Amino acid sequence: MSEVSTADQLAILKKTAVKQLNECGVSNVDHDELDGYVNSLKSMAFNQDATLVSGKDPSELETVRRNFVEKKLGVSDKDKAMDAINKVADKMSGIRMKSRPAFYYLVNHELN
16 A cells, blocks of 8 residues: 655645535635645645644634734734634534635635
8 A cells, every 4th residue: 555645645635625615605716826725734734633624613713813814814903814714614614624725715715
C-alpha cells in the first residue's frame, strides 16, 4: 500500500472544500483563491483537526477571527468579523466536518 503524498492530501482537501462550497450555494468557485487557503495548510495537511473548523466552538471561532480575519484579511472590527464568521457557521451548519479552506473562503466572501 502506498503512502499518500502531501500533494495528494492537499488535492483531497481541495476536492472536499469545493464540494462543501457547492453545498452552500457557491457554484462559481475562484480556484486561485481556494488554492491559497488549501496551500496554507500544507504543513498541517495530515492533521485532521487543523483542516476542519468546529462551527459550534466559541474558542475555535475566535481563533478564526484572530488568525484569519484579522491577521490575513486585515479586518480588525471584531463585531463585523464575528458576524461574518457566525453567518458562515450557520450556512455550513448542515455539514458535520467543515473544511477549513471552504470556511475561510466563505468568510472572506461574507466580508466583501
